[in-house]
Amino acid sequence: MAVIQFQDVTKVYPLPAGDVVALDGVSLDIESGEFVSVMGPSGSGKSTLLNIMGSLDVPTSGDVYISGSRIGVMNDDELTLLRRDHIGFIFQHFNLIPLLSAVENVEYPMILRGRKGDARKRALEVLAAVGLEERLYTHKPGELSGGQQQRVAIARALVNDPDFLLCDEPTGNLDTVTGTGIMNLLSRMNEEGTTVVVVTHDPRMADYSNRTIRIVDGRLA
Template sequence: MTPILQFSDVSKIYPLPAGDVIALHRVSFTVQKGEFVAVMGPSGSGKTTLLNLMGCLDVPTEGEISINEIPIAEMSDNELTHLRLTTIGFIFQQFNLFSLLNIIENVTFPQIMKEKGNVSYRHAHQILTSLGLDKKLYTHRPNELSGGQQQRVAIARAMINDPPLLLCDEPTGNLDSKTGKDIMDMLSLLHQAGRTIIMVTHDHQSAGYATRIIRIRDGEIE
């Protein structure tokens, strides 16, 4: 087994005028390459904080996080940016597409960032087609698409640089159950193709796709 992500005694404290909020308290766990992990816990338990730290979108107050066995605290800003672009894909509950960009521009955005503008649209077309999105939609803006279509675009954008690790925050939280199942089936295919997936969810049906469940309560792993 090869670890792709390791947390070692990680704490996250948000200092607020009314007092410190301890969002995570000495959390330790390892995710191996190829796992599909569901993170479950009540609202406010620290799930989004955990996912943001996993994705290097935020830094811990204490403790060590390693990706591919390299502590991220030892990486330079350039190395971190490169890591985010090549190793990690994000999928959010609110889709988080760029509202002023059309579908194909949304999907190629991380590719443009990585390749410094040098993109081929062929790869984007391939991914969008494999996710069942009609070519006619490519020039539309996100708000002209249904929730399920927008989440497919978000998956395509997350996959465009072929990252081995996919982080999902409530990916079916804004979708009806039939559309949510379609999205979960797509994530499951990506897992079967060898990606590591870590997914925050409230939904037991979605968690059923995972090979392991991490439960979190009041900032601590149960």
């Protein structure tokens, strides 16, 4: 079953100097259980593709289905719930809440869903699954290394059992050794059944995926 479907998708940004076509007739399916890398040079349309996959933006024309929902007809509140309940986001800059501990950062998405009762137990489970040392659970993000912060971010993305993980340059702020560890972790999660989509410019990341989608000038190459 496809968790992401693009059907002849175009995205146009109107600017005073002329319209910019960021995506031009893109069609693709990403199936449940895949590990897909999306690659392309700067300005190729990767960021627009990422934003639409994450329901952060909607197409100008064509249809996009995320977990079976057609996002082009959804309002802002519906899109927010779709992101909360079906998509796990992992960012280059981690985006952890500075005042919360590691375990509190992971609990937070569950609390937003009204699952406060079992939030701590589930948070501890996923922190253990991503390999963060138990002594670090009460540390705040500023007290953690980049690799440790990214493990917390992955745990936070997994805590609500999303339909897929959408990763935006997840190793971009990490050294090579630490980045390899994070990609090995994502690969292991995929082997255990998690659907993973990684948007990256780093060709090494493609070695971990089952399929690589290349985009150039808004079109699939």
